[in-house]
Amino acid sequence: MKRTTIKDVAKAAGVSIAAISYALNGKQSKVSAETLARIQATAASLNYIPDFSARSLVNKRTNLIGIIIPETEDHNPMILENPFYSEIVSAIEYELRKHDYHIIPTGMDKAKQYIDLSIQRNLDGIIIIGIYTDSLYEELKELKIPIILMDSYVNDTYFKNIGIDDEWGGRLATSHLIDNGHSRIALVTGSIKKDGVVEKRFLGYKGALEEAGIRYNQGYVFEHSISYEHGVRVGKIIADQHPEISGIFATADMISFGVISGLLEEGKRVPEDISVIGFDDIMMSRMFIPPLTTIRQDITMKGIKAAQYLLEAIQGDVSEDFEKIVLPIELMKRQSVRRITS
């Protein structure tokens, strides 16, 4: 079964291929109402579907958007195992699909590989989640296509930016613990990288402590990876070696789950014995037992906004200047934090 081409439609409708192209691409001022109707009818009856490859060859637009997702810090190449990313990708896909764009999500082993993909496939735009090596950004700029950075504090006017106030979130979380009577507060976190969200959350943690007059204790910072396993490990350590710690701020909900499990394995209960607060409010967080107290960011909204922002940039509706969209966050009080009297 050969595909129906524009030629077939032209022949069937008894007009030139140019007319078909005009009619079907909104340039209807160039076609009489009558032929327009006829063309639409025959196109439909022949079930004509344009070939994007051919189209992109001439006008360089593919309606394809790339999404770069970090391979997690433990070198896990399964890009969507982190539910935070799946939620975002889901939202982006949903929004983009409505506008007749499609996504190519991919993890990144080597930066080069991704640059290549972008050129090969003539991507119309890219959404990048997380932070990478500096050189990647330089190469990305060479692409000359709209790019959105999500959850990154890389500051370059070439890129559009979308995120939340992570430092403020870190403060909110820590303060909530403090407000509930806690003063020995551990931080369990993924690796603190320059320009990353984790760094800011960490800063928020320190800021809140300082504000409350609590001395920052480096021994209370457990930095490794954003993973359940790291949480479990630290949960056990705290249960076994730090009876004085009464509150834990985990910089991602996934870590919180691990911490709570690790604690439990050593006989400590949350929130009865120790309070835990997370960050992100992924879907599982409200389903967890106990439902997790956390800093909520509207992950779906973030994805949708990113998609819209990118679309605007592609269509040139947006200035070339640096802009950063900052979405609101919110403290979700659930059941993993308990008030104590010290």
Add this chain to the structure above:
Amino acid sequence: MKRTTIKDVAKAAGVSIAAISYALNGKQSKVSAETLARIQATAASLNYIPDFSARSLVNKRTNLIGIIIPETEDHNPMILENPFYSEIVSAIEYELRKHDYHIIPTGMDKAKQYIDLSIQRNLDGIIIIGIYTDSLYEELKELKIPIILMDSYVNDTYFKNIGIDDEWGGRLATSHLIDNGHSRIALVTGSIKKDGVVEKRFLGYKGALEEAGIRYNQGYVFEHSISYEHGVRVGKIIADQHPEISGIFATADMISFGVISGLLEEGKRVPEDISVIGFDDIMMSRMFIPPLTTIRQDITMKGIKAAQYLLEAIQGDVSEDFEKIVLPIELMKRQSVRRITS
């Protein structure tokens, strides 16, 4: 910055474009070793990256694979919110990327829309998760490209098939409850559709009961959607109105989480008061508290196998005959089921 084309390379290397194409596409028998080397060198130095659009125009291959993901039964268009799907998509992406293919994952509002996508983008193959209307399969066959059905019992020799023995899984789960002394066993499930995995799991449930001489009680079947919320609802109902029920088989882990929470809200504890067994063994299941006893399928392996199988089909390495790959499953005994003496 104009892109480097094959012409540029030809000029720089002082050969024809045909030579470039030969050299770079493995048809090296047609090029002398010397020119081959020169071509490779200049291509690299010019950073030449072929344009897939142009390529696909002539040879109809795009190295693009579509993945169709069900929008969940509660009309949630966020295709990856179900962690089961994210795990699969992740695995597929990972495997395909290794072979220089990319994925376009998408939910499906209307079948037509997806068929169009496939034609527009000249997809090389499609992986379809779940089941859909009969008419979709007919249209899909028209596409004449390799298609893999995952988690479907649609029986058509056109499609390759990959899945598990869901009925057996349902039996395993139910029997495990029975073996632990339970006899009043509820089934909490997504909608039981023809040719779907849920139907088979349901059959397994009935089969196990029958085998054990336990009368099947329709009032114990709570059918709605594969969602946390459905689980919560039913958990409460069982806690409040069915004190006699001691064991629950939920046909998906997501449902189990809900059931356990619902139960807890009404003061019933798992596994002390009621035992719960799930199905799938998504990542969260071992992180849940209590760690969920469930029927494990290797979701990642499933995705990888699907990708490999599809690649084989695309490369014609596989017979045209109907084949079904059935992956193993396993009972994971964790902590949500307790032995009782009745």
Add this chain to the structure above:
DNA sequence: TTGTAGGCGTTATCAC
């Protein structure tokens, strides 16, 4: 308003 024709970047078929 409509049609002709050139070109987008590749690959593949021929001659040479």
Add this chain to the structure above:
DNA sequence: GTGATAACGCCTACAA
């Protein structure tokens, strides 16, 4: 071995 050249399907000046 190597190189023109004709497709592939579409868009878009430019002509008619």
